[in-house]
Amino acid sequence: MLAGYRHIDTAEGYQNEAGVGQGIKAGLTAAGLARKDIFVTTKVWPGNAAWGDAPKTYEGIMAAFAKSLAALELDYLDLYLIHAPSGGTERLNEWRALVDLKSQGKIRAIGVSNFTEAHIDEIKAAGLPLPAANQIELHxxxxxxxxxxxxxxxxxxxxxxxxLVPLSTWRAKDGQESAKTEEMKAAGAEAASPFKAMAAKYGVTEAQLLLRWGVQKGFAVLPKTMDPAxxxxxxxxxxxxxDANDMRAIETMDLGDGVAWPSGDPRHLG
Known part of the structure; x- marks a missing residue:
């Protein structure tokens, strides 16, 4: 918070909500801020039958929300998301739970993560309120x-x-199965990276260039780092x-689904 960030994003699945809650409390005190000055998002894991993980029911979502709120030591959430569309036949009941939590005033906004058009159409067809947001891999x-x-x-x-996937070594260590395609690896090679030349043109880092691209596209972006600098x-x-020419050039770099939740991933089944 002292660095200027006001949006904190976590999730039940990250297993760090208690630590994040402690950090929020300490950060508010250190920065002289009130709860209303920050925006807190967490995500509920919906379960996944394909992994032998029973999808959460309506009641299961309610219980998970109460547990997350207690771990974060907060009275309300600014945004609560279903982490993935893997709830199968319970997916609409999971969404109904979020709708009811919002109507009870415990959440200011509700949304989803990693949902496709078909999953959102399902909500629409059921006559339920649409998500306020969809958190997805974008770069x-x-x-x-x-x-x-x-x-x-x-x-x-x-x-x-x-x-920042084009700069990352996500799942690149020996023994890990990388989700990066060979085309992505070639595009991100140090000598071949188009982002390096663009960043030099603007006098910024490649990370700043990638984040600025997202902001100019109208996305809220979630950079992640442990380094204060x-x-x-x-x-x-x-x-x-x-500039417009570089934005058009970047449009030609699209390589498909990405590395986190590619099509056919079992988390998307149902």
Whole structure:
């Protein structure tokens, strides 16, 4: 918070909500801020029958919410998301639970994460309120233009995670199965990276360039780092703008689904 961030994003599945709650309390005190000055998001894990993990029922979502709120030591959430569309036949009941929690005043906004057009159409067909947001992987290699256009048409805000995938070594260590395609690996090679030249043009880092791209596309972005210097650097992206030619060039770099939740992943079944 002292670096200037006001949005905290966590999840039941990250198993760190208690620590995040302690950090929020300490950060508010240190920065002289009130609860209303920050925006807190957490996500409920819906279960996944494909993993032998029974999907949560309506009652299960209610219980999970109470547990998350207690762990975070908060009276309300600003945004509560279903982490994935893997709830199968319980998916609509899970969404109904979020709708009811919002109506009870315990959550200011509700949304989803990793949902496709079909999953949101399911909510629409049931006559239920649509999500306020869909948190999805978005970066120049995974731009999801059809999904982003669909979200805009339906008033659902896109929230971008994994914005720095082109710079990351995500699952690149020996013994790990990398979700990066060979095309992505080649595109991100040090000598071949187009982001390096663009960043030099604007006098910024490649990470700043990638985050600025997301902001210019109209996405809320969620940079993640443990380094305080990089935290400040990642926030310092409002002193430059990527010009139209470079934005058009980046549009040609789309390589498909991305690395976190590719099509066919069992978390998407149902």
């Amino acid at each position: 120049p290699w995974s731009q999801k233009p059809d999904l982003v256009a669909y979200l805009a048409d339906n008033g659902v805000a896109p929230i971008a995670y994994s914005s 990089r935290m400040r650097e990642n926030l310092d992206i409002f002193v430059f703008a990527i």
